Amino acid sequence: MTSPQTARHEGAAALRTVRAQWGELLLAIETPPAEPWPPRQLSHLLRPAAGDEPLVERAPLVLREHPAPANLDALDAGLHAERALFDLADTLAAAVQRAPLDDPRRWTFRSLSDPGSRAHGLHWAAVWVEGRLLDEDTEPEQQLDGTLTAAPFLPLPEHLLHEAHRVARAVEGRVLRALGLDARTVPVPERPCPWCKGELTLHTDPDEAPRVTCSTGPSCTAPVPYDELGRRVWEWHALPALVIALDAAQQPTERARAA
Ligand SMILES: [Zn+2]
Structure with a gap:
């Protein structure tokens, strides 16, 4: 109670x-x-x-x-x-x-x-x-x-x-x-890690800032630290740069699709 x-x-x-x-x-x-x-x-x-x-x-x-x-x-x-x-x-x-x-x-x-x-x-x-x-x-x-x-x-x-x-x-x-702001872990769809092509996972929690991890582990060369499981992790302050990197990586495919 x-x-x-x-x-x-x-x-x-x-x-x-x-x-x-x-x-x-x-x-x-x-x-x-x-x-x-x-x-x-x-x-x-x-x-x-x-x-x-x-x-x-x-x-x-x-x-x-x-x-x-x-x-x-x-x-x-x-x-x-x-x-x-x-x-x-x-x-x-x-x-x-x-x-x-x-x-x-x-x-x-x-x-x-x-x-x-x-x-x-x-x-x-x-x-x-x-x-x-x-x-x-x-x-x-x-x-x-x-x-x-x-x-x-x-x-x-x-x-x-x-x-x-x-x-x-x-x-x-x-x-x-x-709003998708409850605690959840979801794969980032159609957007592999720009550094190693590994699968990215978005972790959200109402009481914490969102973060993204790369499934590849220590061999991923992304310029961000490791989390406690040895995965590259983009914490809150690094996320805007990741959004930009993913958009840049995606644009050639979209151009190809449009052509
Ligand atoms: Zn990676």
Whole structure:
């Protein structure tokens, strides 16, 4: 059983990851499913210079039209994330919200005619749930005239703390999987090592920078260090150079194919 302290800490971290990756997920919905190469973590380096970046909309997916999503996995993950976090916020608000109606910290429930706080999108829901996980605003508050008013929120009871932790982790896992950022090891397709023609493998993990290894072992002449298994390894800082080397190695074949 996870301790309350761990549930609090892990749940909040999962919500921050979801918020950090949300823009990527929205972009992914509009883009055909990504090839394993190049790794998505490099996309900021490889995309056109800032200024050309599409504006990421914050409106909830459920309220937006997406007439032709290019990546249904990403859309499903996004809709699941919104639904799960919106429903979780409803549950937590029903249990611990005491703030007066005019308090902007309130989570407002949807009605038939009004989406309530859901209209502010996943970001706000994630921030709001994180506040409850961390028991923010659970002390009586002093007003300007010196009077004390009741705390806007009650501390989260333990069973809801565990529920919030479970939902946050599930949403995080789903979003990371849809983006190919979960822990996985995949061969780099159709791109052998430019130095020895060995097979390259991409290793990704949500908590670590991606790296690439060459299957050949010590005899590979690539200008990078060995890992603990004696394989040439391109760590994070060496990856942009590898992307360029692989593209350069590939271009003659593509030209031949086009001819
Ligand atoms: Zn090699």
